[in-house]
Amino acid sequence: MDDVVAQLRSCLTSEALDARIDAGIQKHRTRDIRLTINGDDGRPIQRQCRVELKHVGHTFSFGANCFMLDGYPDAEQNRRWEQAYLRVFNHTVVPFYWADLEPADGQLRFAADSVPVFRRPPPDAVLAWCERTGVTPKGHPLIWHSLLPEWLPTDRVERTMRIRRRFEEIAARYHGRINTWDVVNEALIRPPELVMPRDYVNWAFEQAAGFFPPSNRLFYNDVGWECFEQFHQEDSALYLLLQNLQLRKARLDGIGMQHHLFMSAESLARKRHQHLSPQRHLEVLDLYANFGLPVHISEITIPQYPGFDDDGTLQADMVRASYRAWFSHPSVEAIIWWNLADGRQHGDEGKYRGGLLREDLSEKPAYQAIDQLINREWRTNATLSVASGQAEFRAFHGRYRVLVDGEPVPQEITISRDMPSEIAISLADSRIATAGALT
Numbered sequence: 001m002d003d004v005v006a007q008l009r010s011c012l013t014s015e016a017l018d019a020r021i022d023a024g025i026q027k028h029r030t031r032d033i034r035l036t037i038n039g040d041d042g043r044p045i046q047r048q049c050r051v052e053l054k055h056v057g058h059t060f061s062f063g064a065n066c067f068m069l070d071g072y073p074d075a076e077q078n079r080r081w082e083q084a085y086l087r088v089f090n091h092t093v094v095p096f097y098w099a100d101l102e103p104a105d106g107q108l109r110f111a112a113d114s115v116p117v118f119r120r121p122p123p124d125a126v127l128a129w130c131e132r133t134g135v136t137p138k139g140h141p142l143i144w145h146s147l148l149p150e151w152l153p154t155d156r157v158e159r160t161m162r163i164r165r166r167f168e169e170i171a172a173r174y175h176g177r178i179n180t181w182d183v184v185n186e187a188l189i190r191p192p193e194l195v196m197p198r199d200y201v202n203w204a205f206e207q208a209a210g211f212f213p214p215s216n217r218l219f220y221n222d223v224g225w226e227c228f229e230q231f232h233q234e235d236s237a238l239y240l241l242l243q244n245l246q247l248r249k250a251r252l253d254g255i256g257m258q259h260h261l262f263m264s265a266e267s268l269a270r271k272r273h274q275h276l277s278p279q280r281h282l283e284v285l286d287l288y289a290n291f292g293l294p295v296h297i298s299e300i301t302i303p304q305y306p307g308f309d310d311d312g313t314l315q316a317d318m319v320r321a322s323y324r325a326w327f328s329h330p331s332v333e334a335i336i337w338w339n340l341a342d343g344r345q346h347g348d349e350g351k352y353r354g355g356l357l358r359e360d361l362s363e364k365p366a367y368q369a370i371d372q373l374i375n376r377e378w379r380t381n382a383t384l385s386v387a388s389g390q391a392e393f394r395a396f397h398g399r400y401r402v403l404v405d406g407e408p409v410p411q412e413i414t415i416s417r418d419m420p421s422e423i424a425i426s427l428a429d430s431r432i433a434t435a436g437a438l439t
Contacts, residue, residue, distance in 0.1 A: 005308055007269040011277040012321040021278070024328030029060070029378065030396050031415055036424040037389045037404060044389025045427065049405050051386050055379035057399040059416045060327070061136060061296075061334035062374055063091030064356075066126055067119040068344050080361045085340055086133055088367070088374050093299075093336060094126045094137045094178065095119070098166065099147040110173060119346060127177050138296075138336075139178045141185035141221065142167055143204050145194050160197040164207055171211035182221040182256055182298070183208045188237055189223060201241065202250055209251040220245070221256030221298050228259070229274040231284055242291055255288060256298035259322070260338065262352070265305040276318065278325035285329045296334040297326050303352030304364065316365035319356075323373055337370075 039045040064085065072078045085092075095101075100120040101109050109115065112125035123139075130137045143163055153159050184204045190196065197203045201220070208218050226238045233239075245252045261268055261275060273280060288295060302322065304315040326332050339345045343359030356367035363371075380395035397416045402409040402425060413423055 001308055004265050004269045005314060008265070008272055008276065008314060009317060011272045011279070012317060014279075017279055017325075020282070021324050021328040024330070025324070025378075028330040028417070029327060030380075030394050031417060032392065032394050032421060033415060034422045035384075035386070035391045035393070036422070037386060038424055038426045038428070039389075040428045042426070042428070046388060049386050051384040051391060052403040052406075053380060053382045053384070053393075053395065054401045054403070055381055055396070055398050056401050056412065057134075058090055058374070058379070059397045059399065059414065061091035061336075062370075063089045063093065063136075063138070063334060064337040064340050065093040065095070065140075065299075066121065066129070066135075067093075067095055067339075068341065069121045069126060069129060071119065071121065071344065077361060081341065081357075084357055084361065084363070084367070086135070088371050089337075090134070091136045091138065091334060091336065092126070092130065093140045094123055094130075095121070096123065096139050096141060096170065097144070097147045098152075099149045102149055102166070105149075105151045108169070119344065123174065127174075137178050137180075138334075139170070139174065139181040141182040142170065142208060143183070144185035145187070145190040145196060154195055156195050156197070159195055160203075163197060163204075167204075167207050167211050171208075171216075175212050175216055179215060180217045180254070181208065181212065181219065183218045185221045186223050187220075188226045188241065202245060202248055205245060205250040205252060217253035218251055219254040219256050219296065219298075220252060221296075222258065224258045224260055224275065227257040228280055228284055229271065231274070231280070233287060236287075239287065242288075246291065252291075252293065254294045254296060254333075255291065256296045257284075257288075258299040259297055260299060260301040260349075261303055261354070262301065262348070264352075265303070265308045268303075276322075278321050281322070281325050282329060285326075285331055289329075289331045293331075294333040295329075295331045296336060297332060298334070298336050300335070300337045301339070301349065301352075301354035302366070303354050304366070305352060312365040316369040319366045320369045320373065323370065327373075327378070 037045050037049065068081055070078050072081060097120065100117050109122050110124055112122055112128060114122040127137060152162060184201050187201050205218060212218065220242065222238055230236060242252065242255065268276060285295060302315055302318050304312050309315055323335060326335050337356060339349060339355050341357035341361055342350060342353050342355035356364055356370065358364060378396055379398060382393060384391045384393060395415050399412045399414050401412055404427065409425055
């Protein structure tokens with residue numbers, strides 16, 4: 001047992017790996033800023049003042065699925081789940097699994113008052129919660145060969161027509177409220193005998209491009225072993241599929257890479273360099289950066305192995321090492337955990353206790369590790385002594401509230417790699433003068 005734990009820990013860190021990750025975080029997730037404070041005359045003030053920067057939100061997406069939103073039997077449990085979610089996450093996965101969303105032909109469960117289904121809150125209810133809390137939603141998935149409704153015809157022509165109708169219905173209702181969609185999920189593991197439209201993946205992207213406006217982003221999402229274990233450089237199956245889509249001019253806007261470690265501790269120890277090693281993850285991300293597309297680490301389960309990790313510290317170490325590596329890579333724009341809490345997973349997903357919370361909704365060390373990264377290490381809160389109206393500083397990307405001599409500036413500023421590096425605050429009207437930095 002000790003040997004297995006030692007093997008798992010052995011691939012998480014090295015001096016060279018840590019140096020690359022630290023440098024990547026600084027280069028890709030922070031920015032040098034020149035702040036100018038203008039007076040009533042529009043010129044930099046010539047007096048000393050104190051400027052406070054308070055980080056109020058990340059521009060990077062940290063998330064999980066929201067399948068247990070209001071899904072517990074009592075209000076206090078639901079409150080605790082929501083509180084834990086919102087403390088660390090600003091992004092969520094909205095379930096659009098066809099079998100549960102349309103259990104009978106034409107009987108859609110879009111509305112908030114739809115018949116309850118375990119782990120499948122209706123999209124309208126989830127989006128109302130997102131709009132109330134400021135969480136960004138992602139629709140998942142438009143089509144997946146698993147969880148097809150039982151009523152779906154098996155004739156290829158009829159099935160193709162029904163899938164097309166589903167795309168059209170979802171786009172008509174949600175294209176203005178959800179801007180990112182997993183169009184196809186896990187096509188590389190579809191059983192060859194399962195009937196789907198001809199040229200299934202490319203066809204699905206063609207249909208989605210016709211129904212969803214350009215403001216919506218269309219992603220392809222697949223399983224972790226196709227991303228990390230079955231990695232053969234440019235000859236990887238996933239790489240070839242994505243390359244095929246791009247060569248055929250499909251509207252492919254992003255890549256989803258899952259990271260479910262659904263295997264025993266012994267198996268993971270044997271395959272640690274393929275599945276667990278941050279070095280392997282960075283090598284994979286370096287290659288897929290060739291597509292010039294944003295990457296979501298889209299579904300994450302890192303186990304707390306019974307008998308090997310009863311105190312949860314190994315899970316926390318694996319989580320911290322993985323999040324640091326992913327966050328350091330410029331292609332990654334979202335890191336999405338899967339099940340927030342133990343005890344409410346689908347099927348065998350809960351076998352290895354891959355939640356960040358225990359079944360009683362108390363925090364595990366893994367949750368605390370993520371909280372430490374997101375809410376402490378990866379944000380900037382600073383007090384600057386500003387002379388002659390200008391100050392220079394480096395800050396993590398994010399949204400910031402600004403106070404000048406204790407007085408808040410009404411509007412937030414945003415720091416990111418896509419925004420101007422020079423920001424001017426006007427004390428005359430308390431507005432940010434650089435239009436590109438306003439939120």
